[in-house]
Amino acid sequence: MTVLDRPAGAERPHLVASPPGTGGEASPVPDRVLMKGNEAIAEAAIAAGCDAYFGYPITPQAELLEWMARRMPEEGRAFVQAESELGAINMALGASAAGARVMVSSSSPGISLMAEGMSYMAGSRLPVVLVNIMRGGPGLGSIGAAQADYLQATKGHGHGDYHVPVLAPSSIGEAIELVRDAFILAERYRTPVMILADGILGQAMEPVTPGFKHLDPPTPDWSLTGADGREPRSIHSLNLRAEDLEAHNDELQATYREIEAREVRWAGEQLEDAEVILVAYGTAARVARTAVERARAEGLKAGLFRPITLWPFPSDALREAARGTRGVLAVEMSAGQMVEDVRLAIEGAVPVFLHGRTGGSVPSPDDVVAAARRAWATTEPARREPATTRTAAMSLVKENER
Amino acid sequence: MTAPTQAPAEGRTIYRRPLLLSNPTTYCPGCGHGIVHRLIAEVLEELGLGARTILVGSVGCSVFAYDFLRLDAVESPHGRAAAVATGVKRVRPDKIVFTYQGDGDLAAIGTAEIVHAAARGERFTTIFVNNGIYGMTGGQMAPTTLAGQKTTSSPLGRDVSTVGYPLPVTEMLSLLPGVQYAARTSVSDPVHVGKTKAAIKRAFEIQVEAKGFSIVEVLSTCPVGWGMTPTDAMHHLETDVMDFYATGVFVDRPKGIAPALPAPVGPASSPGGCSAAAPARPPSKMAGHRVEE
Numbered sequence: 001m002t003v004l005d006r007p008a009g010a011e012r013p014h015l016v017a018s019p020p021g022t023g024g025e026a027s028p029v030p031d032r033v034l035m036k037g038n039e040a041i042a043e044a045a046i047a048a049g050c051d052a053y054f055g056y057p058i059t060p061q062a063e064l065l066e067w068m069a070r071r072m073p074e075e076g077r078a079f080v081q082a083e084s085e086l087g088a089i090n091m092a093l094g095a096s097a098a099g100a101r102v103m104v105s106s107s108s109p110g111i112s113l114m115a116e117g118m119s120y121m122a123g124s125r126l127p128v129v130l131v132n133i134m135r136g137g138p139g140l141g142s143i144g145a146a147q148a149d150y151l152q153a154t155k156g157h158g159h160g161d162y163h164v165p166v167l168a169p170s171s172i173g174e175a176i177e178l179v180r181d182a183f184i185l186a187e188r189y190r191t192p193v194m195i196l197a198d199g200i201l202g203q204a205m206e207p208v209t210p211g212f213k214h215l216d217p218p219t220p221d222w223s224l225t226g227a228d229g230r231e232p233r234s235i236h237s238l239n240l241r242a243e244d245l246e247a248h249n250d251e252l253q254a255t256y257r258e259i260e261a262r263e264v265r266w267a268g269e270q271l272e273d274a275e276v277i278l279v280a281y282g283t284a285a286r287v288a289r290t291a292v293e294r295a296r297a298e299g300l301k302a303g304l305f306r307p308i309t310l311w312p313f314p315s316d317a318l319r320e321a322a323r324g325t326r327g328v329l330a331v332e333m334s335a336g337q338m339v340e341d342v343r344l345a346i347e348g349a350v351p352v353f354l355h356g357r358t359g360g361s362v363p364s365p366d367d368v369v370a371a372a373r374r375a376w377a378t379t380e381p382a383r384r385e386p387a388t389t390r391t392a393a394m395s396l397v398k399e400n401e402r
Numbered sequence: 403m404t405a406p407t408q409a410p411a412e413g414r415t416i417y418r419r420p421l422l423l424s425n426p427t428t429y430c431p432g433c434g435h436g437i438v439h440r441l442i443a444e445v446l447e448e449l450g451l452g453a454r455t456i457l458v459g460s461v462g463c464s465v466f467a468y469d470f471l472r473l474d475a476v477e478s479p480h481g482r483a484a485a486v487a488t489g490v491k492r493v494r495p496d497k498i499v500f501t502y503q504g505d506g507d508l509a510a511i512g513t514a515e516i517v518h519a520a521a522r523g524e525r526f527t528t529i530f531v532n533n534g535i536y537g538m539t540g541g542q543m544a545p546t547t548l549a550g551q552k553t554t555s556s557p558l559g560r561d562v563s564t565v566g567y568p569l570p571v572t573e574m575l576s577l578l579p580g581v582q583y584a585a586r587t588s589v590s591d592p593v594h595v596g597k598t599k600a601a602i603k604r605a606f607e608i609q610v611e612a613k614g615f616s617i618v619e620v621l622s623t624c625p626v627g628w629g630m631t632p633t634d635a636m637h638h639l640e641t642d643v644m645d646f647y648a649t650g651v652f653v654d655r656p657k658g659i660a661p662a663l664p665a666p667v668g669p670a671s672s673p674g675g676c677s678a679a680a681p682a683r684p685p686s687k688m689a690g691h692r693v694e695e
Contacts, residue, residue, distance in 0.1 A: 232473050
């Protein structure tokens with residue numbers, strides 16, 4: 001194992017040689033490095049060609065801001081520590097309007113402040129990648145990890161009829177991939193895209209494979225460059241006439257339908273013979289995976305369905321996966337938010353249960369197993385054979401490269 | 403687009419419409435926005451900057467400025483224009499970027515954004531049109547409304563004992579080292595319109611030279627919001643409004659013009675902090691001063 005360190009004044013993320021005898025010292029580029037989630041997300045954005053980053057300190061995402069504060073100037077790119085999250089998201093609005101590839105990050109209370117700008121950016125069709133490293137709420141809440149912003153992220157942060165694609169990594173390695181995918185989606189559909197992770201994913205260190213993937217620079221044909229030899233462009237969300245705004249909204253909605261049709265992502269584990277399916281994302285999915293293993297060791301056939309896009313929610317895939325099972329158990333670090341989408345997806349076909357913890361508490365695998373047992377005990381046996389067309393998640397990255 | 407219109411063969415052009423002005427504006431009769439738009443269009447044309455300028459709009463009566471000025475433009479949420487302009491300029495430092503904001507937008511909901519953009523010395527220009535009222539929403543009291551002035555949300559007149567005194571934004575910003583140019587002008591008469599044009603030109607020149615932040619506050623009218631005829635509104639502007647708000651150049655750092663920082667009055671504490679860092683500390687002249695033009 002090689003440790004990625006960052007001594008003061010270092011020009012680049014510094015690779016510290018592995019202790020002798022571990023094998024790491026032979027290779028100039030180690031196959032695995034240990035990175036903190038916040039820092040891995042930041043470096044992934046830089047590798048993906050992020051031109052500008054704007055942020056404001058808040059726990060538990062502050063390391064992301066700090067990493068960018070050092071690395072973006074090194075790369076000759078724009079970095080501003082804003083006066084507030086309102087400032088940060090609106091700097092992003094301006095930079096995006098000028099054609100730059102832009103990221104902002106914050107944690108729950110700061111995302112609430114960014115909601116205004118997200119609505120404007122959605123209405124103005126401006127791409128941006130927003131990272132929410134969720135903490136406990138409501139209000140100032142706690143700095144512990146939580147998933148209490150699911151409804152805010154998926155049902156709308158600010159005012160108006162809009163959605164943003166929401167990508168939920170459950171490991172730091174996956175977060176690195178999703179950052180690049182988020183930029184692809186943002187530019188493909190001209191929309192804000194959110195990375196929704198929790199404080200544990202932001203703060204934990206995990207071994208990841210370095211060699212972050214590059215993304216070609218954006219080539220928008222709508223951005224502001226000064227009206228030199230062409231008609232002036234204006235980027236705005238204001239449409240005072242009802243017919244104009246409705247036409248604009250129809251266009252946005254058509255984009256959302258396209259995203260729903262093309263960009264749904266999820267991952268399944270041991271669904272083929274599952275009698276009880278656990279549905280979880282992010283850190284809760286890590287707990288649920290352990291719970292599935294323990295349950296199976298004890299003879300309960302459990303499986304894991306892990307949404308990766310929270311909007312669009314993988315409703316069709318979940319409904320298909322749940323067909324013929326005894327029931328579905330949503331596992332969340334909230335009082336029950338994603339479970340609403342689970343119920344909508346299942347459409348009453350099988351019973352839906354919830355195991356949620358709040359305030360920064362994380363469900364324990366044993367409690368999840370116990371909840372799965374209760375779900376099993378209070379439901380009817382499977383009415384028919386589980387569907388056989390259970391597939392693992394389609395790789396969006398491959399899809400994008402096609 | 404910026405090629406000058408050819409003068410007719412048998413004469414010379416005395417006056418023509420600025421090339422960067424497009425549609426007739428939709429502002430009320432007697433409103434000053436149209437004058438300020440024209441001045442901006444003239445200045446950008448004279449400096450040859452139109453093809454590389456980006457307008458950052460705001461919320462208020464001037465929200466449709468992008469329909470009247472032939473410039474690339476982006477809309478901002480209410481009060482956030484200075485943050486939006488920061489984003490534009492940081493990724494396009496070779497472009498000329500300016501915000502166009504009213505006093506409700508800049509002096510109330512947008513105070514944090516304008517103060518910190520100025521403090522950072524962002525290299526864009528702000529044109530701040532101050533008519534002392536929220537015009538678009540129906541004439542409510544703004545932070546800049548004069549003491550005693552009646553508005554739809556101060557129906558008995560602005561009572562300074564409960565809502566405080568008007569906010570002197572340009573004086574406040576003038577204290578910040580990041581502000582390279584700050585002036586307050588008026589559109590009350592042709593002489594002041596000329597001074598306004600000169601100030602706008604100087605503000606854009608400062609930006610071209612990448613010196614730092616520049617701002618021109620233009621005192622203007624709102625006949626409808628003030629409940630006056632256009633003529634009475636102009637008279638009110640050149641009397642009551644200009645009596646309260648001093649006009650002139652507050653800061654032109656490249657020319658060595660800058661106000662002294664306020665200093666403690668009374669026994670000084672041990673040297674240190676901001677006061678020690680200030681080069682000269684005469685008694686404050688900020689309160690109600692009028693700067694010579």
